[in-house]
Amino acid sequence: MQCDNIINTLAPCLVQSGWNGDLANFASIFLGVIILATFPLLVTIVLIWFERKFAARIQDRLGPNRVGPFGLLQPFADVIKLLGKEDITPAGADKLIYNIAPVMMVMSVLLIWAVVPLSPIHVGMDLEIGALYIISVASFGTLSVIFASWSSNNKYALLGAFRVVAQLISYEVPLALSLLIPVMLAGSMSLVDITQAQAGMWFIFVAPLSAILFFISSQAETGRAPFDLLEAESELVAGFNIEYSGMKFALFFAGEFMHVFTNGVLMAVLFAGGYIGFGGLENSIPLLGIVFLFLKASVFYMLSLLIRNAIPRVRIDQLMNFNWKFLVPVSIVNVVMMAFLLKVVQALGIAPTPELANDFVANIPQTLVLFAGNVVLGLLVMNTVSSRIRKERLQESANRAIVPMGAGD
Amino acid sequence: MVPLWMYLTVAAALFSIGMYGVLARRNAVAVLMGIELMLNAVNLNLIAFWRYLTPFNMSGQAFAAFVLVVAAAEVAVGLAIIIAVYRNRQSVEVEDVDMLKG
Amino acid sequence: MEILNQWAFIGMFFLLAPILPAVPILLAAVISPKKPNAIKQATYECGVETVGDTWVQFKVQYYLYGLIFLIFDVEMVFLFPWALAYKQLDFFAFLAGLLFIFLLSDALVYAWRKKVLEWV
Amino acid sequence: MNFGEGLTPEAFAFGLFTILTLGGALGVVTSLNLVRAAIWLMLTLFGIAGYFVLLSAPFLASVQVLVYIGAIGILFSFAVMLTRGMTNLKERFNDQWWLAGLAALTAFVLLMVGVIVPAFGNSGAPVSDQVTTTVDLGVALVSGNQYVLPFEVASLLLTAAMIGAIVIAREDD
Numbered sequence: 001m002q003c004d005n006i007i008n009t010l011a012p013c014l015v016q017s018g019w020n021g022d023l024a025n026f027a028s029i030f031l032g033v034i035i036l037a038t039f040p041l042l043v044t045i046v047l048i049w050f051e052r053k054f055a056a057r058i059q060d061r062l063g064p065n066r067v068g069p070f071g072l073l074q075p076f077a078d079v080i081k082l083l084g085k086e087d088i089t090p091a092g093a094d095k096l097i098y099n100i101a102p103v104m105m106v107m108s109v110l111l112i113w114a115v116v117p118l119s120p121i122h123v124g125m126d127l128e129i130g131a132l133y134i135i136s137v138a139s140f141g142t143l144s145v146i147f148a149s150w151s152s153n154n155k156y157a158l159l160g161a162f163r164v165v166a167q168l169i170s171y172e173v174p175l176a177l178s179l180l181i182p183v184m185l186a187g188s189m190s191l192v193d194i195t196q197a198q199a200g201m202w203f204i205f206v207a208p209l210s211a212i213l214f215f216i217s218s219q220a221e222t223g224r225a226p227f228d229l230l231e232a233e234s235e236l237v238a239g240f241n242i243e244y245s246g247m248k249f250a251l252f253f254a255g256e257f258m259h260v261f262t263n264g265v266l267m268a269v270l271f272a273g274g275y276i277g278f279g280g281l282e283n284s285i286p287l288l289g290i291v292f293l294f295l296k297a298s299v300f301y302m303l304s305l306l307i308r309n310a311i312p313r314v315r316i317d318q319l320m321n322f323n324w325k326f327l328v329p330v331s332i333v334n335v336v337m338m339a340f341l342l343k344v345v346q347a348l349g350i351a352p353t354p355e356l357a358n359d360f361v362a363n364i365p366q367t368l369v370l371f372a373g374n375v376v377l378g379l380l381v382m383n384t385v386s387s388r389i390r391k392e393r394l395q396e397s398a399n400r401a402i403v404p405m406g407a408g409d
Numbered sequence: 410m411v412p413l414w415m416y417l418t419v420a421a422a423l424f425s426i427g428m429y430g431v432l433a434r435r436n437a438v439a440v441l442m443g444i445e446l447m448l449n450a451v452n453l454n455l456i457a458f459w460r461y462l463t464p465f466n467m468s469g470q471a472f473a474a475f476v477l478v479v480a481a482a483e484v485a486v487g488l489a490i491i492i493a494v495y496r497n498r499q500s501v502e503v504e505d506v507d508m509l510k511g
Numbered sequence: 512m513e514i515l516n517q518w519a520f521i522g523m524f525f526l527l528a529p530i531l532p533a534v535p536i537l538l539a540a541v542i543s544p545k546k547p548n549a550i551k552q553a554t555y556e557c558g559v560e561t562v563g564d565t566w567v568q569f570k571v572q573y574y575l576y577g578l579i580f581l582i583f584d585v586e587m588v589f590l591f592p593w594a595l596a597y598k599q600l601d602f603f604a605f606l607a608g609l610l611f612i613f614l615l616s617d618a619l620v621y622a623w624r625k626k627v628l629e630w631v
Numbered sequence: 632m633n634f635g636e637g638l639t640p641e642a643f644a645f646g647l648f649t650i651l652t653l654g655g656a657l658g659v660v661t662s663l664n665l666v667r668a669a670i671w672l673m674l675t676l677f678g679i680a681g682y683f684v685l686l687s688a689p690f691l692a693s694v695q696v697l698v699y700i701g702a703i704g705i706l707f708s709f710a711v712m713l714t715r716g717m718t719n720l721k722e723r724f725n726d727q728w729w730l731a732g733l734a735a736l737t738a739f740v741l742l743m744v745g746v747i748v749p750a751f752g753n754s755g756a757p758v759s760d761q762v763t764t765t766v767d768l769g770v771a772l773v774s775g776n777q778y779v780l781p782f783e784v785a786s787l788l789l790t791a792a793m794i795g796a797i798v799i800a801r802e803d804d
Binding site: 029030032033034036037038041079082083084085086087088089090091092099102103104106107110111114124125126127128131132135153154162165166169170172173176177180181183184187188189243246247248250251254255316317320321324325328329332335336339340342343346347 | 517519520521523524525527528529531532533535536538539540542543544545546547549551552553554572573576577579580583584587590591594595596597598599602605608609612616619622623628629630
């Protein structure tokens with residue numbers, strides 16, 4: 001049975017067993033939403049354990065190993081502990097908004113899962129505007145930061161929130177700009193179409209620069225190291241969530257963990273072929289599609305864990321400079337270059353014809369041209385940056401030579 | 410489907426509320442918010458008419474997009490003016506801003 | 512209506528997505544002990560009494576970042592349809608898009624030159 | 632889907648969005664706390680995005696959320712927090728508030744009588760269920776005989792707005 005979403009599979013079955021058509025439709029939508037929304041939350045519980053273990057091994061520790069086999073039950077123990085924590089609302093807080101903010105944070109990530117194609121037949125909803133939907137719902141996350149800080153009536157919270165919001169909105173620009181490329185290549189904003197368009201060739205080979213840009217800026221969107229100005233413990237006390245405790249604080253963290261993995265999934269869907277495996281296996285056994293998607297997502301997820309644990313936090317001025325003076329200009333040039341090369345490829349007649357779009361060999365010429373363009377641009381950018389840095393270093397050492405001993409630095 | 414006049418009524422109500430906000434509020438930021446409401450009422454009208462009368466023509470959506478641009482530009486400059494005025498006058502009340510009177 | 516059925520799912524998602532994370536909060540509200548006192552609820556300020564209003568005035572820098580972001584965000588409104596239809600368009604579309612992006616990068620260059628992007 | 636007498640999901644959604652939109656709008660114009668007003672504004676704009684979905688314009692709905700809630704709402708919050716004393720205004724309205732109310736009411740009545748009441752009886756089914764898509768919008772934006780000029784002018788307007796706003800808002804020189 002060829003179905004394009006969860007609803008279409010369930011509703012007919014219910015009608016057959018004697019349900020009213022509308023009710024069956026409603027029930028299947030309801031069930032679909034519940035399953036799809038609970039799923040990432042459950043995955044998060046495992047991820048928390050995994051991440052702690054991962055970080056511990058990098059730092060030469062054991063990590064959680066007491067509760068259950070390999071400490072697997074640790075997250076559950078944590079949840080039980082958190083449930084027993086007293087819930088403190090600071091005096092002068094705006095109670096309603098104070099309580100809405102953590103919920104909104106989790107919600108902003110959950111909503112993304114509504115459009116992610118898990119396998120050829122398991123899609124929450126194949127929205128026509130999927131790609132735009134993703135960056136739209138991300139703005140709820142930014143909003144929740146403002147809500148949390150403002151409602152908790154605290155100077156540090158507000159100060160931290162201003163920085164975080166500045167960071168989040170800044171990195172949304174290269175994020176959206178690099179999202180343009182898969183849309184352009186697939187000719188569609190639907191995530192299902194974008195996945196299908198990669199049946200011949202993954203976009204990460206066609207547009208490696210956009211993939212890198214997307215990965216970096218989505219890493220910054222989660223607010224994880226090296227971009228964890230959100231919770232720069234040593235500088236801002238704790239940032240926007242300083243007044244939160246117990247379960248509400250945990251929700252902010254759960255939202256963050258979930259966001260990192262969701263970003264891995266998005267990377268897989270947008271650039272690494274999503275549920276597409278090898279030999280069309282995912283079409284005969286749809287559940288394998290989910291496995292493929294999650295394997296690919298885990299690769300990106302582990303990459304971001306590695307980055308988190310290996311790279312120290314940047315300063316806020318470095319953070320902003322890196323975005324506005326590096327990522328944004330590069331992604332603008334990248335969009336222009338990709339658009340130009342696509343037209344060149346079309347003019348040369350080496351673009352795969354629509355019938356052959358899913359064929360690996362037919363995609364090779366186009367991929368070679370675009371990949372070469374990406375490499376050239378990447379080298380150019382790296383060259384410019386390194387020569388600039390060299391100049392700055394020379395200047396610095398020249399300045400240092402003049403300053404008498406002891407007065408420098 | 411919900412008939413067209415219901416959308417128009419909502420848009421008219423929204424426009425009037427926004428207009429009241431623009432005329433009656435003291436604070437300049439609140440006035441700007443009123444203007445946003447009015448612009449959105451216009452957008453709602455544009456899209457409603459587009460859907461019901463000319464759905465195969467692009468003009469409705471395109472114009473709504475351009476209204477969006479104008480709204481964004483207006484907010485950017487409007488808020489910048491408010492911040493500048495606040496810096497000079499320590500006030501954002503519309504009635505206090507009468508520097509041009511000399 | 513195909514499109515409405517699609518969005519019924521999204522609408523339901525919007526209604527239910529807040530409920531799921533709200534469950535642990537409500538559960539915690541029921542289970543957790545409640546012994547509030549003035550010191551516990553005081554605003555966190557390193558043990559010192561809070562001085563003045565919380566809504567202190569902040570730097571205009573933040574607003575400027577927001578401003579540049581707004582402009583680029585609105586730009587997306589046009590670039591997404593452009594990218595969407597790009598493959599079916601002719602070379603003129605590339606030129607139009609190029610001019611569009613060029614005009615906007617002007618603004619970025621201006622901000623750069625004027626040291627707006629400098630964090631102070 | 633149909634759950635009862637005339638209450639289609641669409642009508643239900645319409646009602647919900649109406650409450651969001653008009654309730655939010657009333658909140659915007661009456662709030663003494665401008666941060667609250669900004670939040671009301673975002674609710675209103677979210678309601679409008681919902682209408683756009685009902686009117687088969689999902690692209691604009693998405694853009695509405697992206698631009699208004701994601702950017703304009705945040706810019707408003709910034710501006711409110713950048714200027715002191717906006718979180719508890721002393722007075723809601725100026726002295727001519729009743730005049731303003733009269734004007735707004737007149738506008739509403741005029742609109743109703745002049746434009747909307749004549750269309751009351753009209754059950755008003757849309758001309759066609761076939762609607763233009765976002766791809767069409769993309770094509771129209773860069774077609775020489777359609778919107779290519781407004782497309783570029785929009786870019787120019789945004790650039791001008793940004794440069795102007797930077798000049799105005801900067802602290803010195």
